[in-house]
Amino acid sequence: xxxxxxxxxxxxxxxxxxxxxxxxxxxxxxxxxxxxxxxxxxxxxxxxxxxxxxxxxxxxxxxxxxxxxxxxxxxxxxxxxxxxxxxxxxxxxxxxxxxxxxxxxxxxxxxxxxxxxxxxxxxxxxxxxxxxxxxxxxxxxxxxxxxxxxxxxxxxxxxxxxxxxxxxxxxxxxxxxxxxxxxxxxxxxxxxxxxxxxxxxxxxxxxxxxxxxxxxxxxxxxxxxxxxxxxxxxxxxxxxxxxxxxxxxxxxxxxxxxxxxxxxxxxxxxxxxxxxxxxxxxxxxxxxxxxxxxxxxxxxxxxxxxxxxxxxxxxxxxxxxxxxxxxxxxxxxxxxxxxxxxxxxxxxxxxxxxxxxxxxxxxxxxxxxxxxxxxxxxxxxxxxxxxxxxxxxxxxxxxxxxxxxxxxxxxxxxxxxxxxxxxxxxxxxxxxxxxxxxxxxxxxxxxxxxxxxxxxxxxxxxxxxxxxxxxxxxxxxxxxxxxxxxxxxxxxxxxxxxxxxxxxxxxxxxxxxxxxxxxxxxxxxxxxxxxxxxxxxxxxxxxxxxxxxxxxxxxxxxxxxxxxxxxxxxxxxxxxxxxxxxxxxx
Numbered sequence: 001x002x003x004x005x006x007x008x009x010x011x012x013x014x015x016x017x018x019x020x021x022x023x024x025x026x027x028x029x030x031x032x033x034x035x036x037x038x039x040x041x042x043x044x045x046x047x048x049x050x051x052x053x054x055x056x057x058x059x060x061x062x063x064x065x066x067x068x069x070x071x072x073x074x075x076x077x078x079x080x081x082x083x084x085x086x087x088x089x090x091x092x093x094x095x096x097x098x099x100x101x102x103x104x105x106x107x108x109x110x111x112x113x114x115x116x117x118x119x120x121x122x123x124x125x126x127x128x129x130x131x132x133x134x135x136x137x138x139x140x141x142x143x144x145x146x147x148x149x150x151x152x153x154x155x156x157x158x159x160x161x162x163x164x165x166x167x168x169x170x171x172x173x174x175x176x177x178x179x180x181x182x183x184x185x186x187x188x189x190x191x192x193x194x195x196x197x198x199x200x201x202x203x204x205x206x207x208x209x210x211x212x213x214x215x216x217x218x219x220x221x222x223x224x225x226x227x228x229x230x231x232x233x234x235x236x237x238x239x240x241x242x243x244x245x246x247x248x249x250x251x252x253x254x255x256x257x258x259x260x261x262x263x264x265x266x267x268x269x270x271x272x273x274x275x276x277x278x279x280x281x282x283x284x285x286x287x288x289x290x291x292x293x294x295x296x297x298x299x300x301x302x303x304x305x306x307x308x309x310x311x312x313x314x315x316x317x318x319x320x321x322x323x324x325x326x327x328x329x330x331x332x333x334x335x336x337x338x339x340x341x342x343x344x345x346x347x348x349x350x351x352x353x354x355x356x357x358x359x360x361x362x363x364x365x366x367x368x369x370x371x372x373x374x375x376x377x378x379x380x381x382x383x384x385x386x387x388x389x390x391x392x393x394x395x396x397x398x399x400x401x402x403x404x405x406x407x408x409x410x411x412x413x414x415x416x417x418x419x420x421x422x423x424x425x426x427x428x429x430x431x432x433x434x435x436x437x438x439x440x441x442x443x444x445x446x447x448x449x450x451x452x453x454x455x456x457x458x459x460x461x462x463x464x465x466x467x468x469x470x471x472x473x474x475x476x477x478x479x480x481x482x483x484x485x486x487x488x489x490x491x492x493x494x495x496x497x498x499x500x501x502x503x504x505x506x507x508x509x510x511x512x513x514x515x516x517x518x519x520x521x522x523x524x525x526x527x528x529x530x531x532x533x534x535x536x537x538x539x540x541x542x543x544x545x546x547x548x549x550x551x552x553x554x555x556x557x558x559x560x561x562x563x564x565x566x567x568x569x570x571x572x573x574x575x576x577x578x579x580x581x582x583x584x585x586x
Contacts, residue, residue, distance in 0.1 A: 050115070051089040052123040054082045054102045060288075061086025062127060063326075064376055065104040068444060072097055074495045074535065076444045081378035093117055102127060192547065192581025198397065199258045199273075201417040202228050204581070233257055236350065247284040247291070253277070254350040259304065263356065264400070264421050265409020270361075272304030273413065277350045293319045297336050301354045301361055308410070311354065311361045327375050334368045337391065337515055353395045357424035358469070359410035364424070366391035368516040370434075381438040387454075387514065388431040393424040394457060394511050396472060397575065401568040408468035408563065420575060423468060425511070428477040430455035434514050445489030452482040452517060456509035459571070465564040480506050482513040484521040497530040507557040510571050523574040525553040533582075545583045552576040 054065045067088045069078040077098065080088045097116055100123045103109045107127035115123055190206040206224045226232035234256040256275045263270035281295035295317055302310040321330035336352045353364040372385030400414065400421045412423040432454030440446045455477035466474075484503035490496065501521035505513050512523065528549045535543040555576045561569050 047092045047094055048117060048119050048121070049089060049091050050093050050098070050100065050117060050121045050123060051087070052100070052125065053086050054088065054104065054110075054125050054127060055086055056104075056107065056127050062102075062104050062107075064378055065102050065127065066440075067125075068101040068103070069093065070099040070101055073493075074532065075492050076490055079440070079442070079444050081440070083378065100125065189584045190547075190581060191584075192579055194577060194579040196418060196551075196575050196577030197579070198415050198418060198420045198422060198575070199261055200577075200579075201415065202226055232259055247282065250279075250281045250283075252279045252350060254279075256351055257304075258415075260417055261413055261415050263303070263409055264412040264414035269409055270303035270305070270307050273301065273354065274304050275299070275301045275351050275354060277352075279350050289324060290322050291320070293317075297350065297352075299336075299352060299363055301363060303361070307361075309360045311363050313363050313365060315352075315365055326377055327373070330372050330374075332368070332370050332372070334516060335365055337364045337366055337368075337395075338518065353422070354413070355393065355395050355422040355424045356411060356413050357393060357472070361413075362393045362424050364391075364393050364395045366427075366516075370516070379440050382436070384433070384435045386431070386433050387516065388429075389454070389514075389516060390427070390429045391515070392427040394427065394515075396423050396425050396457070396475065396510055396571060397421070398423075398569040398571040399575065401570070408565075408567070411468045411472075418575075421569070423472050425457050425472050425475040428455060428457070430477060432514060434517050434520075436519070441489070443489060443492060445487070448484075448486040450482075450484040450486075450503075450520065452514040452520070453480070454513045456480050456505065456513050457511045458506075458508050459510065459559065459561070460508075465562050465566075467564055468569070471561055471563070471569070475510060478509070480509055480513060482520075486521050495532045495535075499526075499528040501526045505573075508559060509557075510559065510573060512573060522551055524556040526551050527553055543583075543585045545585075547579075547581055547583060549579040550577070 050069060052067075054062045054067065056062055062082055063084055063086065065082045065086070065088075067080045067082065068076050069080075069090050071077050078090050078093070080090055082088045095118050097114060099111055099113045100115055101109055101111045102125040104127045110125045110127050112123055112125060115121065190204075192204050192206075193202065194200050194204060203226060204224065205227055224234050234254075236252060236254040254275075254277045257272070258274075259272040261273040277297060277299045279295065279297045281293060283291065283293045285291050297315045297317065299313045299315065300311065315335035317332075317334045317336070319330060319332045321328055339351060339353055354361060355364065356362065367390045368387065369389075370385045370387040372383060374383040375381065398421055399419055400412075401419070412421040414421045432452060434450070434452040436448060436450040438446060438448040457475040458478045459471065459475045460478075461474060482503065482505040484501060486499070486501040488499040491498070502525050503521040503523045505523070512520070514520065529547070531546045533544045533546055552572070552574045553576065557573045559571045561571070563569065
């Protein structure tokens with residue numbers, strides 16, 4: 001090449017230096033080109049940062065909110081927690097396209113999609129409550145003098161679980177592409193089957209719709225029914241008004257119709273259980289340090305046909321709390337016992353447990369008082385509380401096997417589909433301590449350890465066959481303890497969300513220790529898995545998820561007794577049940 005190049009450019013000896021100059025210039029240009037490519041490659045592989053602030057709709061920084069950096073395949077790349085000023089930072093992030101999600105207690109998670117990270121990127125997120133989704137999505141910081149008199153509808157299931165679960169981790173997520181984007185229409189259809197739960201055995205179909213039109217009026221609708229019955233359904237509808245810095249007021253109504261539940265005597269004395277409840281709450285804020293909540297819950301239950309009586313109960317509740325830094329001290333009073341299946345966030349079911357005793361419908365209720373202390377940091381939490389309970393009509397649940405006459409009419413409710421009955425035991429009083437420690441692990445996982453002591457009902461001294469009423473009367477309180485371990489997280493690469501827990505207390509106990517504990521795990525071994533199968537992201541995101549929920553997986557804590565009519569009853573703190581299905585979001 002050099003000979004050819006020299007030959008092509010050399011015309012005489014006087015011009016022999018020109019080719020060398022050209023070659024040097026070519027070498028220099030090539031070197032600069034390679035250096036530019038190398039610099040671009042280094043820049044593309046260099047790590048940068050993503051930071052920002054998490055505030056509520058009033059512009060108040062949120063302390064301890066969890067922030068997730070989500071990859072394009074919906075796996076969590078990193079987790080962070082906001083500091084005392086609501087600030088978070090991901091210090092080492094590879095350039096690319098991400099989503100940033102913020103999760104805060106008592107708020108709907110907030111998601112910012114299509115965040116293009118090339119250099120240091122700032123993403124600020126606003127957390128909204130459910131009733132703020134329409135009027136303030138994405139929420140702008142509110143002026144303290146702004147009048148807040150807008151009403152919005154909220155809708156929840158009868159277990160008071162948040163609706164419209166259209167992301168892989170469950171709760172409704174507020175999605176925005178920018179500060180002026182509009183809310184979207186979302187719908188979700190769930191088809192599932194369940195075995196082993198009172199009043200829930202068989203197929204279930206749930207349809208949930210969120211319509212958020214430009215008029216900024218939120219419309220949520222939900223129907224949950226059993227396709228094998230003509231009238232079996234449950235639903236809940238309510239509203240809430242934000243009073244600004246003063247707090248909020250809320251009213252929720254729930255209705256459930258179970259035509260399959262009847263008087264366990266099988267003689268038509270009572271057929272079809274109908275329940276309704278109205279819960280009103282007023283929450284008051286006293287600056288950033290103190291808050292109070294007062295309310296009442298009115299309950300009605302009766303048989304649709306041939307009902308012996310109608311239950312009417314009014315159950316008040318109240319809470320006052322004082323916060324300073326990461327610490328909180330609170331006092332809580334409640335009368336309605338949280339229904340089985342209440343969610344882990346602490347929201348108790350609106351409809352309390354109903355059973356039969358001495359020929360009448362009765363509702364499980366009591367008087368609960370507690371004083372608690374809690375401390376939370378970015379990575380951990382500790383809670384200790386002391387309580388005193390007085391419980392009336394404690395629920396006893398058993399699986400009934402008809403080997404005799406099943407002669408206990410008027411003493412129990414029966415669900416023929418599952419073969420389960422519910423009766424009421426004798427009331428008792430107890431006091432104790434509940435303590436828990438929670439720690440957040442890398443990768444979005446968390447672990448929680450809990451301990452409690454107090455009284456639980458135990459059937460002792462039941463020798464030989466006896467009637468159901470005598471057997472329920474033989475259940476006496478006994479001092480005992482409870483231990484639980486809960487784990488939850490996400491599997492990287494697959495997007496699988498899982499939650500596992502194990503709660504132990506003596507197997508001869510028929511009721512729970514500390515039944516008013518809001519965040520207690522279900523008895524014995526439980527597993528919940530949600531696996532994305534098909535997912536499309538974008539303006540019209542839709543997905544298909546598979547769900548499996550197993551409770552008391554190892555079938556522990558069963559106690560069997562034979563009645564004087566030959567019927568076999570198997571009591572348990574928690575019946576083994578399995579629920580599985582598909583969730584379609586479109």
